[in-house]
Amino acid sequence: xxxxxxxxxxxxxxxxxxxxxxxxxxxxxxxxxxxxxxxxxxxxxxxxxxxxxxxxxxxxxxxxxxxxxxxxxxxxxxxxxxxxxxxxxxxxxxxxxxxxxxxxxxxxxxxxxxx
Amino acid sequence: xxxxxxxxxxxxxxxxxxxxxxxxxxxxxxxxxxxxxxxxxxxxxxxxxxxxxxxxxxxxxxxxxxxxxxxxxxxxxxxxxxxxxxxxxxxxxxxxxxxxxxxxxxxxxxxxx
Numbered sequence: 001x002x003x004x005x006x007x008x009x010x011x012x013x014x015x016x017x018x019x020x021x022x023x024x025x026x027x028x029x030x031x032x033x034x035x036x037x038x039x040x041x042x043x044x045x046x047x048x049x050x051x052x053x054x055x056x057x058x059x060x061x062x063x064x065x066x067x068x069x070x071x072x073x074x075x076x077x078x079x080x081x082x083x084x085x086x087x088x089x090x091x092x093x094x095x096x097x098x099x100x101x102x103x104x105x106x107x108x109x110x111x112x113x114x115x
Numbered sequence: 116x117x118x119x120x121x122x123x124x125x126x127x128x129x130x131x132x133x134x135x136x137x138x139x140x141x142x143x144x145x146x147x148x149x150x151x152x153x154x155x156x157x158x159x160x161x162x163x164x165x166x167x168x169x170x171x172x173x174x175x176x177x178x179x180x181x182x183x184x185x186x187x188x189x190x191x192x193x194x195x196x197x198x199x200x201x202x203x204x205x206x207x208x209x210x211x212x213x214x215x216x217x218x219x220x221x222x223x224x225x226x227x228x
Contacts, residue, residue: 004158033215043159043204043218056215091158095212102213103149106158 121219
């Protein structure tokens with residue numbers, strides 16, 4: 001199994017630009033999570049999906065952030081417009097089971113730098 | 116919401132010695148407690164987990180204990196090796212891991228040769 005695949009691995013952009021992060025979960029997993037990691041705040045849950053449906057987006061910092069999961073094998077996290085304080089490592093994780101028995105498997109992350 | 120505190124932030128031990136990392140959580144409804152290891156430039160990797168119906172779990176050199184009354188859980192690594200050097204995170208979940216994890220701030224474990 002290839003694991004959770006995230007792209008790009010690194011993204012450098014200028015303030016005000018739109019950024020799209022991509023995630024391919026492990027085949028057969030039906031839960032998908034987006035986390036953000038910074039030195040100051042550590043690992044924070046942004047949003048998660050069960051069966052492609054967003055369940056909890058209370059961790060999304062602002063309306064500038066949006067996430068979609070159009071099908072079971074793909075999800076995007078979009079920031080528009082981006083700001084320097086959005087610089088962080090963004091992780092996607094997937095889990096095989098909703099409802100209590102899920103173990104979360106993380107991708108390698110996307111390191112975002114907003115100049 | 117849930118709050119997870121983790122200590123210490125940095126831990127240096129001699130190779131071969133044991134390492135203990137401790138976490139406390141605030142929400143008594145939490146029922147799933149995983150531990151992740153993160154190496155530089157990589158994503159967190161699950162090393163062991165425990166659910167609230169179990170008090171202790173062991174996997175070779177790694178063990179986790181859970182005290183639900185006191186709302187704390189600990190990671191124990193015995194016979195530490197250089198490859199154990201990494202950042203370790205504890206986490207807690209109310210929904211068994213299906214609802215997202217609340218992480219501690221991490222412990223940088225350094226194994227001195």
